[in-house]
Amino acid sequence: MIDDVLRERRAAVERTLDANLPATDTPPAVIHEAMRYAVLGGGKRIRPILAIAAAEAAGASVEPLLVPIAALELIHTYSLVHDDLPALDDDDLRRGRKTTHVVFGEAMGILAGDALLTEAFSWLSRPIPGVAAERQLQALRVVAEAIDSKGMIGGQVADLEATDSAGAQPSLNHLRFIHRNKTGKLLGASVLLGGILAGASGEKLAALETYGSSLGLAFQIVDDLLDQEESSATLGKTAGKDAAQGKLTYPSVVGVEAARTELAALLEAAVRSANAIGGSVNYLAPIARFICERRS
Amino acid sequence: MIDDVLRERRAAVERTLDANLPATDTPPAVIHEAMRYAVLGGGKRIRPILAIAAAEAAGASVEPLLVPIAALELIHTYSLVHDDLPALDDDDLRRGRKTTHVVFGEAMGILAGDALLTEAFSWLSRPIPGVAAERQLQALRVVAEAIDSKGMIGGQVADLEATDSAGAQPSLNHLRFIHRNKTGKLLGASVLLGGILAGASGEKLAALETYGSSLGLAFQIVDDLLDQEESSATLGKTAGKDAAQGKLTYPSVVGVEAARTELAALLEAAVRSANAIGGSVNYLAPIARFICERRS
Numbered sequence: 001m002i003d004d005v006l007r008e009r010r011a012a013v014e015r016t017l018d019a020n021l022p023a024t025d026t027p028p029a030v031i032h033e034a035m036r037y038a039v040l041g042g043g044k045r046i047r048p049i050l051a052i053a054a055a056e057a058a059g060a061s062v063e064p065l066l067v068p069i070a071a072l073e074l075i076h077t078y079s080l081v082h083d084d085l086p087a088l089d090d091d092d093l094r095r096g097r098k099t100t101h102v103v104f105g106e107a108m109g110i111l112a113g114d115a116l117l118t119e120a121f122s123w124l125s126r127p128i129p130g131v132a133a134e135r136q137l138q139a140l141r142v143v144a145e146a147i148d149s150k151g152m153i154g155g156q157v158a159d160l161e162a163t164d165s166a167g168a169q170p171s172l173n174h175l176r177f178i179h180r181n182k183t184g185k186l187l188g189a190s191v192l193l194g195g196i197l198a199g200a201s202g203e204k205l206a207a208l209e210t211y212g213s214s215l216g217l218a219f220q221i222v223d224d225l226l227d228q229e230e231s232s233a234t235l236g237k238t239a240g241k242d243a244a245q246g247k248l249t250y251p252s253v254v255g256v257e258a259a260r261t262e263l264a265a266l267l268e269a270a271v272r273s274a275n276a277i278g279g280s281v282n283y284l285a286p287i288a289r290f291i292c293e294r295r296s
Numbered sequence: 297m298i299d300d301v302l303r304e305r306r307a308a309v310e311r312t313l314d315a316n317l318p319a320t321d322t323p324p325a326v327i328h329e330a331m332r333y334a335v336l337g338g339g340k341r342i343r344p345i346l347a348i349a350a351a352e353a354a355g356a357s358v359e360p361l362l363v364p365i366a367a368l369e370l371i372h373t374y375s376l377v378h379d380d381l382p383a384l385d386d387d388d389l390r391r392g393r394k395t396t397h398v399v400f401g402e403a404m405g406i407l408a409g410d411a412l413l414t415e416a417f418s419w420l421s422r423p424i425p426g427v428a429a430e431r432q433l434q435a436l437r438v439v440a441e442a443i444d445s446k447g448m449i450g451g452q453v454a455d456l457e458a459t460d461s462a463g464a465q466p467s468l469n470h471l472r473f474i475h476r477n478k479t480g481k482l483l484g485a486s487v488l489l490g491g492i493l494a495g496a497s498g499e500k501l502a503a504l505e506t507y508g509s510s511l512g513l514a515f516q517i518v519d520d521l522l523d524q525e526e527s528s529a530t531l532g533k534t535a536g537k538d539a540a541q542g543k544l545t546y547p548s549v550v551g552v553e554a555a556r557t558e559l560a561a562l563l564e565a566a567v568r569s570a571n572a573i574g575g576s577v578n579y580l581a582p583i584a585r586f587i588c589e590r591r592s
Contacts (some may be wrong), residue, residue, distance in 0.1 A: 022445060027473070028453040031445045082410060087402035106383035110406065111453055114378060114413065115445035121417045122440040125433050133429035137421050140436075144418040149318060149327045149411035157324040160403055177323070 002286040016070040034112035047072040047190040054194030071123035078116035139196040146189035155182025184216030211273035218266035224249035298582035312366040330408035343368040343486040350490030353575040367419035374412035435492040442485035451478025480512030507569035514562035520545035
């Protein structure tokens with residue numbers, strides 16, 4: 001059942017991305033080809049799906065919110081395109097295909113990432129029928145602050161620093177900083193964006209915040225466990241790479257068993273918050289389980 | 297007199313940038329050092345000054361608008377930091393100092409640029425006392441659309457394409473596309489941002505738009521002429537580089553005399569629009585003259 005719900009929401013996100021990204025014949029064509037290549041090459045679309053689920057749990061009709069919600073995927077994709085660059089993680093494979101800079105060159109990898117981030121804020125600022133401008137501005141600000149130098153980018157910087165000092169004593173605090181910021185904050189902001197655009201406030205918004213932050217950390221622990229266990233074919237990206245690069249991961253710092261225990265606790269916290277939100281269309285708890293039990 | 301006005305407005309912009317950029321001891325420290333290095337290393341601050349001038353001409357008190365206006369300088373700086381990267385223009389010198397990636401490394405050059413762009417949208421979305429959220433959202437959208445893949449980034453892509461095909465017949469249309477987008481659109485959006493936040497609409501906003509677009513193109517023609525004529529010491533960046541890289545420039549395509557004639561016509565159009573706006577504090581025309589007659 002949750003599979004059908006996810007498939008349908010994912011299809012709505014794909015449609016929105018495809019319909020709103022500039023066409024490949026818009027000049028200069030090459031950057032629009034690169035943007036579309038990066039975004040439309042598959043992906044689980046977890047951030048927009050979380051935003052949709054939060055908006056539906058808060059009682060909104062989701063159709064008018066799809067453009068700002070799809071912007072979350074532009075932001076996620078920009079972060080992948082830049083992280084994959086030679087000067088950063090230097091990765092050739094992503095979502096089962098060659099990375100953007102491998103296909104279009106390094107300059108276009110940088111500029112396509114920049115363009116996706118910019119496009120995201122353009123989508124987030126387009127007028128939405130039925131949503132007050134104050135709320136929209138608040139939602140946009142929540143997203144911007146989640147991905148700034150103290151948020152997602154800060155997590156990436158801390159990750160690079162940890163990799164550079166590989167061999168030093170791994171610090172659980174440093175690892176938590178990386179995870180909370182690099183992955184957790186945008187996932188949390190996705191949930192909040194959906195809630196805020198749907199008009200949620202007070203206790204409902206607070207429950208969404210707890211749900212999002214628990215799930216954000218859980219998501220990254222799952223990622224770390226999968227990187228250790230799965231093959232590249234299943235993941236669609238280079239597996240075992242974190243360990244090979246000496247990156248801090250949950251299993252490498254606390255051990256696999258402790259990582260699994262923390263994951264279970266985070267899932268429980270997410271499900272509890274999901275249930276506290278109520279609502280007639282609320283599939284936040286099944287999504288949390290889906291994310292924590294995924295195999296890729 | 298205009299010198300005093302510009303000096304005072306520039307000081308307000310510097311103060312705002314310094315007070316609102318994250319402190320260098322905010323973790324992760326290195327990215328905040330890189331962001332501050334890039335932004336606070338001098339610069340004419342022309343985009344924020346244009347926004348201030350537009351807001352004042354439209355009758356606003358400028359103090360509450362300084363944070364979103366200073367965001368324009370973050371955007372301009374991000375574009376310089378990324379353009380200077382080895383994969384793009386590969387420049388070592390900017391504003392008379394080593395470029396950001398030379399000092400902090402290529403990874404941090406990419407991430408600091410990303411962080412400045414993101415921070416800009418954060419500043420643009422902070423609540424402004426006395427400004428309606430609708431207007432603020434409109435102003436933010438004008439800026440986002442000016443710097444997207446069909447705007448500033450598109451201009452940079454077209455510029456790279458022109459450089460790659462050096463030796464081919466230079467096309468005035470291609471050059472105009474580059475100039476209008478790479479420099480012109482953000483300058484135009486800066487004027488509009490000031491006007492929109494100040495509450496301008498209708499004919500006044502249309503006059504500001506003409507002023508901004510004329511000045512945007514004029515600015516780039518001056519840049520091209522200076523690159524050809526001036527020394528690196530005066531410019532604070534590598535001079536003669538455009539010609540050496542086979543970049544399209546106005547003088548190289550139409551000749552120096554025709555470039556000067558077009559510049560004079562654009563200045564006249566800007567001054568005419570500036571005067572049409574009226575207002576009790578209107579120094580848009582002197583700024584236009586200052587920009588067109590600058591020597592660095």
